[in-house]
Amino acid sequence: MEVVDENRELNIEGNREYVVDSHVNNDSHVSDSNADGNQEPYIGMEFASQENAHSFYVHYAKCVGFGISIKTSRRSRVSREFIDVKYVCTRYGKKRESSAINPRPCLKVECEAYLHIKRKSDGKWIVHDFIKEHNHELFPAHAHYFPCHRQINKAQKSYIENLQHVGVRTTTIYATMAKQHGGYENIASLEKDIRNHLDKTHRLSLESGDANAMLDCFVAMQEENPRFFYAIDLDEDIRVKNVFWVDAKGREDYQEFGDVISFDTTYITNKYKMPFAPFIGVNNHFQSRLLGCALLADETSNTFIWLMKTWLRAMGGNPPNAIITDQDKAMKVAIREVFPNTRHQFCLWHILKKVPEKLSHVLRKNEDFKTNLNSCIYRSWSKKQFEDKWQEMVEKFQLLENEWIQSLYEERQHWVPVYMKDTFFGGISTTQRSESINSFFDKYEAKMQADFNTWHKQPILKAPSPFEKQMSLIYTNEVFKKFQIEVLGLSGCRLLKENKDSQITTFEILDFQNNEEFVVEWDASKNEISCLCRLFEFNGYLCRHSLMALLTVCVFAIPPQYILRRWSKDVRSKHHKRKIDEDVFSSKERFDRLYEKTIEFIEEGSLSYESYNFACHTLDEALKQCATINQSLKIDKENVGKNNLCDMPLLDPRPSKTKGAPPRRIKSGIEKGNKRHKKEK
Template identity: 45%
Template sequence: MEKGEESTRPTSSATRPASTTAMTQLPTGVPFRPPIAYPYAPPIPYPGCSSNSKDMTEPSSSTRPEPSSSTRRTLFSSESNTYQDSSNVGDEFIEQEQEFDNSVVEEVPSMVEEVPSSSHGNDDDGVIEPRPGMSFKTEHELLDFYKKYGKQIGFDVMTQRSKREDDVSVRYLTLGCARGGKARNRTSNVSKPRPTTKTDCKAKINAIVLDGVLRITIVDNAHNHGLSPRKARFFRCNRAIDASVKRQLDINDKAGISMAKSFNSLVVEAGGYDNLPFVEKDARNYIDKARHLRLGKGGADALRGYFERMQYKNDGFYSLMDLDDEGRLKNVFWADARSRSAYGYFGDVVTFDTTYLTNRYGMPFAPFVGVNHHGQSILFGVGLISSEDTNTFVWLFETWLKCMDMRAPNAIITDQDRAMKNAIAIVFPKTRHRYCLWHIMRKLPEKLGSHSKYNDGLKSALHKCVYDCQTSEEFEKSWEVFLDTYNLHENVWLQSLYTERMHWVPVYLKDTFWAGMSITQRSESINAFFDGFVHSGTTLKEFVDQFDNALRKR
């Protein structure tokens, strides 16, 4: 090489040194150029899953174009924006097929989307970020992987769509964020829209069966809402009750053990609330569905006979039975003439509580209770319900309202339950709704008991904030000081309580007449109606036979 002559770098990859440490000493004057880093990286399979690199076509080094929007398009000819949430991704694989404008599936693109060179995976936590090209042997493996990823990042997972072959094997599958899609307006009252979690989030993965395995073809990891890793265990896809726990709940329920005691025993056995993959409401819902009122022999006939006898004795007796498509009893409501007459005088304030017989006797018993001018509890009607969801409560409230000549109460007291709140907003839009303060405060050990200062000032400080404040401004300041003192600004439960403070904090409820009701006394008085007349083994037939006896003793 002549002096001053420009040196050229070999273009062959075979002659290019693999690394700077392996390079031989270059002659003086020859400039050093680092090796070119190719942006392509092979797909990284989820641990335990197969990944065949031969199925991936490696593009050229520097001429490979960036993935265009067409490579990220769906493999199907049309796509619905209306997603339907599955009951529990991971417990039951429920197909949620949508109607397509064209049911023909397009040819699979010749090149799936490649894994980007700069990944934001989470290998340190054991779950990597989903990438195109990842393969899974079964549908369950894919669901399990995406659920774990969602739990780690902080979003709920749902099956958005799927298609199966004649043998029920999956053909393609779309998993995505549970906040995807748009909410459907189910209420005509535009001034009080129902709350929704839908934000039309586009985060999802598409997988299609190729060569006998599920291969991820399209990935979108961008969310249009905040992520909540700390709340992930409360998401529906992460909550499940295994078979052994279900058996234990069934045995305890038949033995008359209250749900509160059954759930607390599970908490102790698991070593804390955080170690349980479900919450108390899930256990209650399971028992409600498994029980289906537990009519027993002659239960439905006993109800019909009781209603016929009461209607014969008293023209003012009102009853209604709700049956399912197969003619089985779902819900029932009744009220005698005395209850309807008493409501006309003392119906300004009503308490509605479903916890007493549900907990103690395995029946979702729903009484409407008021107080007379002597401070005594009086019944305004009784319901037996198959479940505690919004639709069931709407049916019960509408039935009770018709029984009371469409006269809604001025105020109603219930447990802090989302289904009840939604139903009350639909049926009683002008009624002042208040949460039972006793039910809220009894959750303190569960929600805040793990705090190091729970018994060292925290509990008493919260009680003082709730009970002693005389104005809303005083409560606001006291609440802020409480959160600052104990560093509880990030506590999700306290955040939800503050958002709904108008429904439970006494200082915000002074403008409404509550008939001098003590919240804890209401719960105790409901117990007093039936103590001594029904027990843990009481069937529905025995219950209706004892119902009149219990009322006559009041």
């Protein structure tokens, strides 16, 4: 606490400051409470300005563990200045009434806590009313997630930029700030806020020599974290053809969420007319995760084969179970060669968007064509049913000789849902997920917020169902919303028939919403269930028809084999439990380890004059040894680099497609490092 003058006290906490007039009530607890930074508002309390009052209540809310927002405010009709403001808890008010099938979780619980301030004639502000009590739990440790408690002050911005300038990673900066402030909850910002700030202040501007600038960027990123992977494909003139890269986070995410991949090359180009090709996966919050990306010279089979093999090597040689692409013949050839056991699905969106172009003459004459086509695609529950409907459709609309229709039928196993129902696709049937890459990158850091929402915003239960209650505790919020639709759909189902043959019980269930009958089989000896709709096989959670069958046989909990870990709240991977020796490979991890040891060293070394002298002498010797080691390593790198292709100037890619000699590839830094490591041994 710093005394400004005899009548005012200035309290500073983190990046906020507020001024409290201590002469308002000399008998109050203002001064004493300010000493520990946790003063409570009271009616009659005065502030020098509205900003001071707001800062004070924000600070109080953070200490107690809730967020605030402005409920109402009023201006003077004469001066147009604010004269009345009411701040409320973010959980103030009633829950939204929504007719949507899948409404968003609502924070509102009719909490009545608020602070009402008014402006006096002398310009000061006074607390007119204050309600302290909340009708919900408070979480001081999680208060920093609320938007009102998140901002970066000037001092922090300078500190962040200085650390980033010398090569410290964002995660390390965030961890360092947490140690300095006594915990992440005291920083007043999230890691993504720091990253957003750095993104705004540091932009890579590439003009001439784009290829060399890109290579320099890759080398720097790999020096920062050796788990960063890149590969560059060159032609005979040392001109860049294809480029692939993936960061450490993408490689880690693939270990958990690499079962289903979306790959697309159709929506971004650059001045070199090179398609941008991202590999996209889906995490347990149904969020897109970037698992690698590339710039390609063309879209030939050879190029796709190079890319697929490079990506597979970066991911440890483990191919995905399923991959979704557009309907491209060259891509199909590459996937068949590189991923022979991976299920390949064409993007439905890309196929259906061609209908107006390919069948315009049919659409003009037949308004019901789309209805028939949709019935074939989305209302066929067996292969035979699809083939019968398709044959009926092509005859009805005279499409037997249409080449495009014929080609679709020939490749039906790659795009018709009923042919793909035996493969898990995570609910993805289109690469539309990767179409808006700008939106995707904006949301790339949303996982932390999704984890917070999953653990702290329990979904609203809508039915007296044991399945709904069971899975609300297991699934993430986004997956639970999808499963909840199936629970609610139980009310639209009716059991028509039940037959038992040995261990297998067969149910015929009428689904009023789809106006279809579905067959469900239950094997009590194995606790196994399957439905004709194959929703579990495709999306990874049970359908309403299976749930009705389970209720019929008095099974009130979903069997464990039908609860996929990838959709659960607490996904934990063995790949994250690395050995201690492996954890110090990146500069971030080395920095964190040394920082922790240094703090212990300082605390112990400062306890006595003798330990202080010893600590200083030890540090001097250690610094000399570190400098000698680093200088030796620098010389070794320079010698290795003299004959390295990376030291040769690269030519920018050609704007048009290139053909010629077999490509040459720049080895990634990981490959070079491994080779050098073997030599040293």
